[in-house]
Each structure stands twice: as C-alpha cells, then as structure tokens.
Amino acid sequence: MPEDVSATCPAFPPEEFQQRRRNLTAGMAERGLPVLVVTAPEDIYYLTGYNNQGHFAFTALVAGVAGGPILVARTMEAPTAAAQVPDCAFAGYDDDADPAAVLADTIRHVGAAPESIGHQPNSMTFPIAVWNRTRRILASAAWADATDLLIGLRAVHSDREIACIRAAASLSDRGMRSALDALGDGVSEAEVAAAIQHTITGGGSDYPGFAPLVRHIDRVDHEHFAWSTRRLHAGDTVFIEMSAAVARYHAPLTRTVPVGGQLRDLRGHAAADVALAGHGAMRAAIRPGRTAEDVYRAWRSSVDAELGVPNDRHHCGYLIGIGFPPAWVGGSTVIGLRPGNVMVLRPGMTFYIQSWVIRQKVGSHVVCDTVLVTEDGCELLTATARR
Structure with missing residues (x-):
C-alpha cells in the first residue's frame, strides 16, 4: 500500500x-x-x-x-x-x-x-x-x-509550509498518474475524476479546495466545469486539472492528454509545442527580484511569437498555498502573474504557472505546474511528464 x-x-x-x-x-x-x-x-x-x-x-x-x-x-x-x-x-x-x-x-x-x-x-x-x-x-x-x-x-512560505506543499505536489502527481491510467476507450470523465479522488484521499490528502476537472478538449474553455458522465473514446483529447491538499496547502497541475496515446486531431502536437515553449519561458523568467508582470510578459512574448498572432489570456498563473473551498487560489483575491501586477518575487513563494493555448489554428493545449521560487530561479514541484 x-x-x-x-x-x-x-x-x-x-x-x-x-x-x-x-x-x-x-x-x-x-x-x-x-x-x-x-x-x-x-x-x-x-x-x-x-x-x-x-x-x-x-x-x-x-x-x-x-x-x-x-x-x-x-x-x-x-x-x-x-x-x-x-x-x-x-x-x-x-x-x-x-x-x-x-x-x-x-x-x-x-x-x-x-x-x-x-x-x-x-x-x-x-x-x-x-x-x-x-x-x-x-x-x-x-x-x-x-x-x-x-x-x-x-506570500512567502516557511520551511514547514514548503514541506507541506512538496508533499501535496507528490500526491498530486500520484493523482494525475491514476487519471492517466484510468483513461481508456469507453471510460467516462466521471470515472477518471473518481480515480483521482480515490488516490489522493487514500494517500492522505485533505479535501481539496477545488474538485478535479476532467473534460473533453471541446469544452476546454468551460474553465470551471468539473466533469460529466460523457464517455471518452480512443483518439479523444482530455483536459485534466487537479490538486491534492496537505495540511490545507495545495500543489495543482494540469495535463492535456490523448485517450489511447494517439491524437485524432494532429494539430494538438503543434499546440503542445507552443504551450510548452510558454511554460519554459515562464520558468526562465521566475527569479527573485522580478515582478509578476515580468513573468506574464515572458510567457506572452513566447506564445505570441510561436503562434504569430496574439494569445489573449488574462494571466498565466497565480500565487498559491493555503486553500479552502471553493478554490485553491488562497482566498477571494487572486494574486496573478498578469499585466499591471508589480509584486516582486521572493524566495519561498509558490506559484501555479499556467500555459493555456486554446481555440487557436494550431489547436488547443494546456500545461500547468506548481513551482517554488528559489534563491536563484525556480524549482518545479509537480513532476508528471509534460508531453
């Protein structure tokens, strides 16, 4: 066990x-x-x-x-x-x-x-x-x-708080692996969500601030819809977002994956390339002394350059830690990586970085992770493969 x-x-x-x-x-x-x-x-x-x-x-x-x-x-x-x-x-x-x-x-x-x-x-x-x-x-x-x-x-976490977030990240990875294992032809979105919840709760998670989100890619922009009883089929692309919670501290992640390992819509490969490039640009930009707005600009510059057109998105992540329902964002005020936010990044902060590319000519792909700001950059805390 x-x-x-x-x-x-x-x-x-x-x-x-x-x-x-x-x-x-x-x-x-x-x-x-x-x-x-x-x-x-x-x-x-x-x-x-x-x-x-x-x-x-x-x-x-x-x-x-x-x-x-x-x-x-x-x-x-x-x-x-x-x-x-x-x-x-x-x-x-x-x-x-x-x-x-x-x-x-x-x-x-x-x-x-x-x-x-x-x-x-x-x-x-x-x-x-x-x-x-x-x-x-x-x-x-x-x-x-x-x-x-x-x-x-x-905003800045103590060593004990960071230990809780690391534990939540490890458990989130386990929950995501259960979701990927559960995916299959004829499996419903609800069954995938159930696999996540069984794994994280059995592994010691608190109830998370947000339920797992499992939905077909054609509803990717229904951003806070959880799941349905819709059955998935080989070649479908599925959006999965979830987080475990340890001592109320969260470490969410998102993956966009094909059922059966093969994409029906081959544009998804190009969309994944763009989203992953933006993800890498964010990680490179997260440094102590830089601002939340700096990180957003790095992400937008990367994604817009890859697409050749603007990828309008209100933010590319936010500060996380303690969360209670109805969200894991830490309260009613979302401290986002967005234009105009001049909050200075400091070691010990944790962010949920989000690279969303949706409804573009290249298709749709979303990849998100929890990261810790370190003394000289950032550390990925969630480790599930991003491809």
Missing part, C-alpha cells in the same frame, strides 16, 4: 502560529489599526490552525494589538476550536442569535472603543447582512481595508 504522503509534512507547532500572530499585530501597529477582523478561512487557518468546513456560517478571528485573538463562530463549533486552537478564546453565537452583535461585543472586548477597525472587504465569508449590522452597532468606527497586510504575511 502506498505511503501516506501527508506524513512527510511536519505539524505546525504552537510557536509558529504565535509568531505569525506577532507579525500580524506588528503590521497592525504600523498602520494604526488597534483591531483587525479576519474572515477569510485561509487567513484564519494561517493564524491559528483552525480547520473545518463550517465557514458557510459566519466565522471571524478578531485580533488586537493589545488583546485577542478571539474566534467568533457558531456555538456548535466550540469543541473543534478547543481541540485545534486552545490558545485562542472563543465567542460563540447560537443559531437564533445575531452574529453581528457577538462580533461587535468581541471587537469592543479586544479594542475597547476602536476608532479604526481593519477588515477584508474582498472576503466571500463576511455576509453583507452581518457587515451592515456590525457597522450600525459600531457606528463611530472607521473600517480600513487590510487585505494586503494578510496577503503579505502569507
């Missing part, structure tokens, strides 16, 4: 979470924010280790420069919180109570009567009704966007 890959990921000790919270409060103090309301599941997990699927109900971490943190969640989540984050206080609300009132009381407890409160306006998990009621209760406070503060804290 294969070894549980997640066992190679070290557990995060309490002192690592404590250091992360000290870094947070230092950043809050610099900005004059006495209190910060963290609602993105990825950031709550990063700061505390709180890991469950209860974020469909309002959940927040209230951090203060002078006090806290306090986790606000449904009362029924108290046992999970006590087991996972024993060094954080808990403020529960019953299902017939107003979470906004509990949140406002918690903010006052942490920061007395704060004039300024940090929050994450892009978070999908701060319902507008709770937000409006909280603002009415704390009418004298100004709310400040602290999105970039949280993104900055999580």
Whole structure:
C-alpha cells in the first residue's frame, strides 16, 4: 500500500502560529489599526490552525494589538476550536442569535472603543447582512481595508509550509498518474475524476479546495466545469486539472492528454509545442527580484511569437498555498502573474504557472505546474511528464 504522503509534512507547532500572530499585530501597529477582523478561512487557518468546513456560517478571528485573538463562530463549533486552537478564546453565537452583535461585543472586548477597525472587504465569508449590522452597532468606527497586510504575511512560505506543499505536489502527481491510467476507450470523465479522488484521499490528502476537472478538449474553455458522465473514446483529447491538499496547502497541475496515446486531431502536437515553449519561458523568467508582470510578459512574448498572432489570456498563473473551498487560489483575491501586477518575487513563494493555448489554428493545449521560487530561479514541484 502506498505511503501516506501527508506524513512527510511536519505539524505546525504552537510557536509558529504565535509568531505569525506577532507579525500580524506588528503590521497592525504600523498602520494604526488597534483591531483587525479576519474572515477569510485561509487567513484564519494561517493564524491559528483552525480547520473545518463550517465557514458557510459566519466565522471571524478578531485580533488586537493589545488583546485577542478571539474566534467568533457558531456555538456548535466550540469543541473543534478547543481541540485545534486552545490558545485562542472563543465567542460563540447560537443559531437564533445575531452574529453581528457577538462580533461587535468581541471587537469592543479586544479594542475597547476602536476608532479604526481593519477588515477584508474582498472576503466571500463576511455576509453583507452581518457587515451592515456590525457597522450600525459600531457606528463611530472607521473600517480600513487590510487585505494586503494578510496577503503579505502569507506570500512567502516557511520551511514547514514548503514541506507541506512538496508533499501535496507528490500526491498530486500520484493523482494525475491514476487519471492517466484510468483513461481508456469507453471510460467516462466521471470515472477518471473518481480515480483521482480515490488516490489522493487514500494517500492522505485533505479535501481539496477545488474538485478535479476532467473534460473533453471541446469544452476546454468551460474553465470551471468539473466533469460529466460523457464517455471518452480512443483518439479523444482530455483536459485534466487537479490538486491534492496537505495540511490545507495545495500543489495543482494540469495535463492535456490523448485517450489511447494517439491524437485524432494532429494539430494538438503543434499546440503542445507552443504551450510548452510558454511554460519554459515562464520558468526562465521566475527569479527573485522580478515582478509578476515580468513573468506574464515572458510567457506572452513566447506564445505570441510561436503562434504569430496574439494569445489573449488574462494571466498565466497565480500565487498559491493555503486553500479552502471553493478554490485553491488562497482566498477571494487572486494574486496573478498578469499585466499591471508589480509584486516582486521572493524566495519561498509558490506559484501555479499556467500555459493555456486554446481555440487557436494550431489547436488547443494546456500545461500547468506548481513551482517554488528559489534563491536563484525556480524549482518545479509537480513532476508528471509534460508531453
């Protein structure tokens, strides 16, 4: 039986979470924010280790420069919180109570009567009704966007985090190999997806932030459609995108492959050449000190030159790490390798690099991998053959 890959990921000790919270409060103090309301599941997990699927109900971490943190969640989540984050206080609300009132009381407890409160306006998990009621209760406070503060804290990974991403990458490769083994004449997209999920879950994966995506190449641009019961046939080309998750850290990859090893549409060979050239251009461009925009330009220059026409694409990848459903991108804000993003690359960042060539005269091909920014370049973490 294969070894549980997640066992190679070290557990995060309490002192690592404590250091992360000290870094947070230092950043809050610099900005004059006495209190910060963290609602993105990825950031709550990063700061505390709180890991469950209860974020469909309002959940927040209230951090203060002078006090806290306090986790606000449904009362029924108290046992999970006590087991996972024993060094954080808990403020529960019953299902017939107003979470906004509990949140406002918690903010006052942490920061007395704060004039300024940090929050994450892009978070999908701060319902507008709770937000409006909280603002009415704390009418004298100004709310400040602290999105970039949280993104900055999580952008560069520690050695323990990188170990988790490596473990996820190894498990993602195993999942992809299972998908390739499952492909065959008459096999359905759903059966290929099932093979992926069986392998990664059995190997120790958490539930990923995104389900496996398995679809015939004629629907390659249905970008977030998962799978159907459609049966595949020899010569069909199939798009497969998936990721395992270890300690909530992801390492996705994508391959475009023919059923039975032979392409029915021979243009796919030319499309693969173009996509792989762009993939190589990205890897060569990823260096500490360069910007996200630099990487995008390298990819576009390569692909456009190969095609002889523009290959319009909004980005060619994004920063990854912690992920909760409904995505593995690390929250509502996608930090993309795209035009206009002048974020400087630093060692310890991990990106999902994506070379998409679709609906071109040469055909369609997609190849994507997880890479780690190193001191002098980048390292491919996912290793499944790209041809």
